[in-house]
Amino acid sequence: MxxxxxxxxxxxxxxxxxxxxxxxxxxxxxxxxxxxxxxxxxxxxxxxxxxxxxxxxxxxxxxxxxxxxxxxxxxxxxxxxxxxxxxxxxxxxxxxxxxxxxxNSNIRELRENIMNYSNPYGKPIKSKTTWTENIQFYKRGKTLLFGGCVYSLQDPEVLRITAQLLLRAGVKLNYLPNEPCCGYPLLCLGFQKEFEDIAKKNTELLLEANVEEVVTSCPACAETLKQYSEYIGKAYFKVLHITEYLKELIERGEIQLSHAIPLEVTYHDPCHLTRYLKKYEEPRKIIRSIPGVVLKEKPHNKLESICCGGGGGILITNPKMALQISDILLQDLLETGVTTVITSCPTCKRNIETIIKLRKAKMTCMDIVELVEKAVKI
Ligand code: SF4
Ligand code: SF4
CATH class of the missing domain: 1.10.1060 (Fumarate Reductase Iron-sulfur Protein; Chain B, domain 2)
Known part of the structure; x- marks a missing residue:
């Protein structure tokens, strides 16, 4: 072409x-x-x-x-x-x-992994479900929790907490035990044809499972699943990021944040959530509704948030530069003077944790769901 x-x-x-x-x-x-x-x-x-x-x-x-x-x-x-x-x-x-x-060969390998194993890491598809043990999902539930490859394989505890929070709030939560990759890495790295095939297959899978809305904690999955309609020609289901969903549950009193947490935090806006989906108020509303938590904004926030150094495939195409970018973000985080950073993306969390460890910074990073769990005390 x-x-x-x-x-x-x-x-x-x-x-x-x-x-x-x-x-x-x-x-x-x-x-x-x-x-x-x-x-x-x-x-x-x-x-x-x-x-x-x-x-x-x-x-x-x-x-x-x-x-x-x-x-x-x-x-x-x-x-x-x-x-x-x-x-x-x-x-x-x-x-x-x-x-x-x-x-390059790293990109080739990533493509092969997604096509053969339904995840970018080449892990058996079964290993994406380790966190689901002892969790009772609703097989025909209309609300689906889409775990995403990064959370499922690198930070599964966040998914376990998310599922528990939603189920306890009365959500009839569905989950696909053979959950596929959303296809984002293929789309962003230029494998258009492969992505289109995945978008079609995944849409069929979700329709067969009776799904009307998809909730995911991964901003890249959320944005990608939303894009399916462009390739299929019709939006068959609603897609929400977990921060949108949790905010609603909290406002309706279906999740009660009753335990005070005396903590100063800053919030890192993930690129896909803030600039693509324009969801920067939702996480702030959640954080501010937790008694005792004080949010201190970093200099570059909301639409001006600095990339964590993990987007667009740069982690496999130029890891050295990815680290340099993480360093720029770390400086922004350190300027707040607080020691806890909250975010709502598995890749951001991982990159922030890596750079904190590497630079021996006095800071910890937490997913927003982990913070909510502390205030609810499951
Ligand atoms: S150089 Fe100016 S016009 Fe071109 S992409 Fe940048 S901001 Fe836009
Ligand atoms: S890395 Fe630079 S060129 Fe690429 S999306 Fe970000 S601002 Fe634009």
Whole structure:
């Protein structure tokens, strides 16, 4: 497939960006801040996009690297005065690079793992369910808890707490014991065809399971599941992030936060939750409704939140730069002077914990669900 076809709808905005070249996006593009290399920023990527479109730059490993290191944080899109969708442009160019075979062995392995094992780590699908022991789900329940690969395999305790909170609040919670990957890593890394197949299969699976709404703690899963309708042509189910769902349950009194926790915390907004889904008030409302908890905002919060260094596949395409980005976030967190950071994404939590440990910072990171559990005391 020709690059002109792939970038068809985005051609105008690429040209517009290259006429304007305002560079507003550079102020917070994490890969530019970490590298100070123009082609590793949003503006530089759009310049390369035009060069590709006009066919005066050949495909190369270095060129592919410029697009595969984008964290898909969405900051550039947020600040662009011309609403240039650099995230979409990067994603489409990745599709082209994949078709042309310009991607590395780590990306290839991740694709194989998802296609063969339904998770990016290549673990047996059964190992995604370790946390479900002794939990009674409703087989035909209309509300489905979608665990997601990262929580299921790297932080399963959060899922156990989430399920218990919802079941105790009276939610007839369904769960798929053979839960598939939502397909986000495939979509963001350019495997468009594979993603479309997964979106169709997963939609059928959810419909067979009688599901009307999906609740997930993973912001990337939430955003991806919401996107299925674009590929299927119709939205068959509602998708909610756990912070939206918990906020409602708390406001209706179905979850009561009765135990005071005397604690100063800061909150880290995950890119997918804040800039993609615009859900930054919900977690704050939850945190503020816990007696004793004081929320101290970090300098860059809500739509200006700094990427944790784990988005867009950068952990496998450029782990060194991922760490540099985590360092930038850590400085922002440390400026608050508090020692507890709350977040609501498994990848953010993992990256924050890694950088805290590496820099021996006096700070701990907690998922918002873990904080709620302390206030409810299951
Ligand atoms: S999505 Fe983030 S990392 Fe990628 S170009 Fe935009 S600001 Fe930079
Ligand atoms: S802010 Fe928008 S128009 Fe300006 S350089 Fe960045 S992407 Fe281009």
């Amino acid at each position: 020709k690059i002109a076809q792939i970038l068809n709808n985005l051609r105008e905005s690429i040209i517009l960006c290259n006429r304007c070249r305002c560079g507003f996006c550079r102020s917070r593009c994490p890969t530019y801040i970490a590298s100070h290399i123009e082609s590793l920023g949003a503006r530089g990527r759009n310049l390369l996009a035009q060069a590709l479109l006009e066919e005066y730059v050949p495909l190369s490993k270095t060129l592919a690297d410029r697009f595969f290191t984008c964290t898909m944080c969405g900051y550039c899109r947020e600040v662009c005065p011309l609403q240039v969708d650099t995230v979409k442009i990067v994603q489409k160019i990745r599709t082209y690079l994949v078709v042309e075979g310009f991607y």
